[in-house]
Amino acid sequence: MLGLKKERDPLFLFFSGKGGVGKTSVAAASALYHSNQGKKVLIISTDPAHSLSDSFEIQIGGEIKEIKKNLFAVEIDPVKAMGEYKEKFMPQLEKMEMLKGLGIEDTFDFASMTPGIDEIAAFDKFLQYMEKKEYDIIIFDTAPTGHALRFLSLPDVLDSWIGKMISFRMKFAGIANIFKKILPFGDSEEQRDLGTKQLDEMKKRIEHAKALLSDPKKTFYNIVLIPEDMSIVESKRSLSVLDQYKINVGSIIVNQLIPENSSCKFCQERRNHQQKRLEKINKEFEKFNVLQLPLFQKEVHGFETLSSVASQLYGK
Ligand SMILES: Nc1ncnc2c1ncn2[C@@H]1O[C@H](COP(=O)(O)OP(=O)(O)OP(=O)(O)O)[C@@H](O)[C@H]1O
């Protein structure tokens, strides 16, 4: 299951899939399962909708909180992350804007360099958490597929963006003082050094994250889907993106499978339809570890139901 090994460094588990298929539920259940197994687990939500608190029925918030023995959780607050990030990098970006009028735009493509500041901010936070050594397992509950996969491309985007910032600084570092004053790295020597240091640090963190994300012993990307055509197509697309980024796939979780019920004709019809889709899934994804999760009578909220989900998925 999920390729767990007793290692000192944390393992990273991602749960991706279309909106509403059960990512948060499965991520929360997995976090609970591993913490019950004696692993120290951190679960991080990068979904701006923050449904982790609802899933655990515990208010979590923007700081790491121990919600049960061995189980820690945090919901990255996009507004707060953006505020912190702007404080750190925005003065530099604003000065970049000032350089626009100097006829050097060609040297630096301002328009293409900036991914959404909210995305960078969330990613910056994500990188910080990724480096936490004290956990055995770090689980990420990501937003619906498009967003989660864009997240994966951010290291490349940021890498080239930061690379450009650094080479730009190098290029103009030696010229007249007056010019130095408007360079995007602070007015004093000290501030300039600090700006460069932050960029260097960020670059190192990104490189580290890229290495971790593509390390098949450390990162497992799980896909949650429902037995419907649209969801299957979406999952195939995700798998090809994951393949492109050389990211390891842990499990494919088929959720909301209707159980046998001979007294309900409608349920039985739905079930038959789903079973056909399940066959298709088993065939299309045969080289992966496909797990099944039934549709529960009630919503999957709270430790008790999450435990049932965990035992369905991973056994007692
Ligand atoms: N197997 C299941 N049986 C019953 N209810 C389920 C099951 N799986 C998920 N649910 C319920 O479906 C709803 C959506 O689940 P969840 O929030 O886990 O999906 P999600 O993929 O994280 O959604 P989003 O894309 O909005 O983040 C929740 O109310 C959850 O309790």
Ligand SMILES: [Mg+2]
């Ligand atoms: Mg969710």
